Amino acid sequence: MRNAIGLIVVLVGCILFPSGRALADSTSREGDWAAMKSITPRHYICYRATGPIKIDGKADEPAWANVPWTEDFVDIQGSPKPAPRFWTRAKLLWDDKYLYVFADLEEPHVWGTLTKKNAIMFMDPDFEVFIDPDGDNHNYYEYEMNALNSIWELTLDRPYRDGGPAHLGTNLKDLHSAVHIDGTINNPADTDRGWAVEIAFPWSGLAKYAGAMSCPPKDGDQWRMGFSRVEWLIDIINGKYKKVPREAHPEDNWVWSPQGVIDMHRPERWGYVQFSTGAPGSATFKPDVTLPLRDRLMEVYYRQKEYFKAHHHYASSAAELGIGQENSVDVKKQGDGYLATVRDPKSNIVMHLTADSKLWKEPAGK
Numbered sequence: 001m002r003n004a005i006g007l008i009v010v011l012v013g014c015i016l017f018p019s020g021r022a023l024a025d026s027t028s029r030e031g032d033w034a035a036m037k038s039i040t041p042r043h044y045i046c047y048r049a050t051g052p053i054k055i056d057g058k059a060d061e062p063a064w065a066n067v068p069w070t071e072d073f074v075d076i077q078g079s080p081k082p083a084p085r086f087w088t089r090a091k092l093l094w095d096d097k098y099l100y101v102f103a104d105l106e107e108p109h110v111w112g113t114l115t116k117k118n119a120i121m122f123m124d125p126d127f128e129v130f131i132d133p134d135g136d137n138h139n140y141y142e143y144e145m146n147a148l149n150s151i152w153e154l155t156l157d158r159p160y161r162d163g164g165p166a167h168l169g170t171n172l173k174d175l176h177s178a179v180h181i182d183g184t185i186n187n188p189a190d191t192d193r194g195w196a197v198e199i200a201f202p203w204s205g206l207a208k209y210a211g212a213m214s215c216p217p218k219d220g221d222q223w224r225m226g227f228s229r230v231e232w233l234i235d236i237i238n239g240k241y242k243k244v245p246r247e248a249h250p251e252d253n254w255v256w257s258p259q260g261v262i263d264m265h266r267p268e269r270w271g272y273v274q275f276s277t278g279a280p281g282s283a284t285f286k287p288d289v290t291l292p293l294r295d296r297l298m299e300v301y302y303r304q305k306e307y308f309k310a311h312h313h314y315a316s317s318a319a320e321l322g323i324g325q326e327n328s329v330d331v332k333k334q335g336d337g338y339l340a341t342v343r344d345p346k347s348n349i350v351m352h353l354t355a356d357s358k359l360w361k362e363p364a365g366k
Contacts, residue, residue, distance in 0.1 A: 037299070049100065069091050074254065074256060078261050098202055100199070101317065102196065102199075107147075109188065109234060116150065125231050127228075127229055131224075133213040134223075137267045137358055154166050174204065177199045219277040229253075253268040268298050294351065296328075301340075
């Protein structure tokens with residue numbers, strides 16, 4: 001039944017969502033990678049909460065007071081795209097039961113229309129969270145909510161570019177969310193300051209996405225995460241908000257860590273969230289030593305996509321893809337796909353990639 005639902009969603013996505021957000025967008029070009037690899041994923045240190053958190057959209061508890069903000073959100077494609085019209089920023093906390101996310105969204109006209117749970121939420125202005133704890137590009141979680149506190153949750157077995165499918169209605173038990181409006185919603189007669197969201201994601205629900213990662217995490221653990229905001233242009237006609245048609249002006253996508261392309265479903269470019277048990281401001285981010293290896297393998301992935309278009313089969317060596325030996329990449333046929341492997345001679349870390357963009361690190365000692 002799930003597979004049937006996923007197929008329906010993908011087919012509907014082909015019709016309804018023709019942009020980079022398309023549910024069935026499988027376009028993955030080497031040109032995309034050129035834009036993506038020039039951007040270093042951002043990072044954030046998530047500290048433990050020092051007291052209770054009430055989910056009310058206000059983040060006014062002492063536990064939030066000294067927690068750092070993320071950088072302001074930017075256009076999803078990054079520089080040199082213009083800065084967003086309105087600023088967005090977020091902050092995170094965690095404890096034994098939950099991962100807490102708070103976001104503050106500037107918006108002079110707060111509006112929303114969708115009230116049904118698991119509706120296609122980005123058709124309203126929304127805030128989105130993406131979580132792939134083990135950074136393997138597969139089995140990840142997406143959450144979206146609008147200013148009416150309507151939510152949409154789904155699971156992706158793998159990115160849409162690799163066939164998805166999206167499993168809708170994968171709602172996490174014990175998830176809590178709230179919205180605070182600084183102004184009035186759906187009232188064109190006044191000017192608002194904006195809206196804020198506060199979410200408690202239960203570790204018990206996120207555990208199924210964690211793979212080999214601890215859940216709850218341990219001090220120093222890093223998860224790959226993305227935060228996004230969708231914004232629409234509006235007109236005020238006869239005293240009511242009217243969304244500018246997508247054909248005239250597509251939605252804006254503003255994100256914490258830019259993707260390089262208009263597609264949030266490129267998990268390899270999401271940011272790093274590092275968990276700390278120390279006092280706010282005390283921890284230092286540890287750069288991911290596997291990132292250069294991941295990037296080499298993702299270059300193989302995008303080159304293989306181009307090679308397949310030209311030859312109707314995948315290359316069976318790195319040389320066929322124009323990748324030199326100095327990159328220490330090995331490519332072998334594997335059924336109808338391939339297995340790409342890269343080894344770092346200094347650290348002896350070995351990583352693998354398959355044709356569906358699954359990335360993983362070989363266990364130490366193998």
